Amino acid sequence: MSTPPSPPSPSAPSSPSAVEWTDGSSVRIGALVPLTRPGWVEAGRHLLAGLELAVRDVNGTGGIGGRPVELVVRDTAADPQRAAAAVDELARLGVAALAGEYHSVVARAAATRADALGLPYLCSSAVLDALTEEPTDWVARLPPAQSHGWRLYADFLLGAGHSRIAVAAEPSVYWASGTRILRNHLAVRGGTVVELDARALDPTALCDALVDNRATALLLLVGFPEPAVSIVRSVRHDPRLAEILIGAPAGQPEFATWATTLGDDGVAVPFLRYLPERLSPLGVRVEAALRDRLAEAPSFVAFEGYDTIAVLADQLRSHGADRARIAASWPHVAVEGTRGRIQFSRTPGISVWQWARTPIQVVDRDPEEPDRFRTLHTGRGETAG
Structure with a gap:
């Protein structure tokens, strides 16, 4: 696998930090989100709110080894080709990993491209069984398979x-x-x-x-x-x-x-x-913060966004921004998310690493x-x- 390119210029879109940072470059995570039609804009707004809130919380507790996390957001507009192009761009920008996407056919295009490029991708909210044609170690998923x-x-x-x-x-x-x-x-x-x-x-x-x-x-x-x-x-x-x-x-x-x-x-x-009957203590706190951010009750998609960053931040703290080491760590993840303990395993018939005990209602x-x-x-x- 080739060495990731140098970080992009400061003009790249990113999430705001919660503190002032003076000790070096940021750790960048690419985010794929449907923000314009024909994408489901409301779902995209909730997904992004969860992603951004988690980034704020990570940065508020010191970031990744003293480096802030930046969320580099790209709008997929529910277009698979646009998503694949965004994955190429984000890989060139040097993101450590990819997060997000709501639409299954779009997530499949993103997963296929991420697999080809050797870029870790944690799918937040898409359920189509075949995210990739062949089994891959580069992609994991939070929601249950369709x-x-x-x-x-x-x-x-x-x-x-x-x-x-x-x-x-x-x-x-x-x-x-x-x-x-x-x-x-x-x-x-x-x-x-x-x-x-x-x-x-x-x-x-x-x-x-x-x-x-x-x-x-x-x-x-x-x-x-x-x-x-x-x-x-x-x-x-x-x-x-x-x-x-x-x-x-x-x-x-x-x-x-x-x-x-x-x-x-x-x-x-x-x-x-994909919510439990009762949220964890973390989930209760996150629910209140999401409600303030969205000015309405958060959907399960917002919690999926938050949990995505919680998992990736844990991997980044343990393994740094090395893409191959992040991808190799899926089977070792054990993170307390908003909806329960998140661990990944291989599920028969599913080509990606799968959170196998996702709550379903x-x-x-x-x-x-x-x-x-x-x-x-x-x-x-x-x-x-």
Whole structure:
């Protein structure tokens, strides 16, 4: 592996430090975040808030051996090619490691490029199983693999009495992967999945198809706000579908804009999120700080951002900014994060180092109090048994 290039000029975008530093250059971490459309800007804002808060906390306690951490942020705008180009740029700028990204197809492009360049990448919030085509030691991930989280979601559906499932899907590797996971998991348990093309069917036609297929649950595998908002409103106001469950496993209802856009129509829509029933003491403190920073309740994505930096800072303190040593340390990580103790292992079928006990919840917004989430089902990552 080639020697990392010299640090960039001071004009490179970076996070502010909490103290004045006089003892040398910074330790740079590259951050990939969707900050403009068509990226999910709200998720990107929460992810960045978590990353930045953790950098502030690390620097407030002396940084990395007396050197401040700087977060060099690049906007991916949900574009895989843009993300890959950003990885190339950040590698040239001499970052010690990469963090971030929310969109799975974008994270896959970033992971593939990071693997090719020999640049450690801790994926904050993307779940697609195949982040790289072949097993790699350069990439690790905090959220559970899609195959595990979505199987847990399917178990929730079956437990709630739903075996005739319809999915309204748009063309996407991520949505197609989710549909396949649901279909395979439900089929051996007597369930069926009917796929409805959300681009070919307008909301009225989609409602007709739900009635024709006698579906008892509709899962939204589509973008937000559209076509998700139009579909939800049409289904909610169709008297033929008064008893149907609307679900959104990818987590669209987590964010405040879902509630403000849909109002009462947006409640009782179960989704996956990666939080424990109770936050650790660190998590409680971080939650309050994130709430102040965001001026709203932080999503699980903000906690993922914070935990990403907590892990990388621990590695940097132990191994310095040497990329190969950082990548070699994934199996030795043991960090108390906001949501539990973070350790990485190899999971069958997953090509990257994986936090194998990520907390998983199926939750929805309470119809009686839409700002409150009800926990409907819980689980943990692959090693939970």
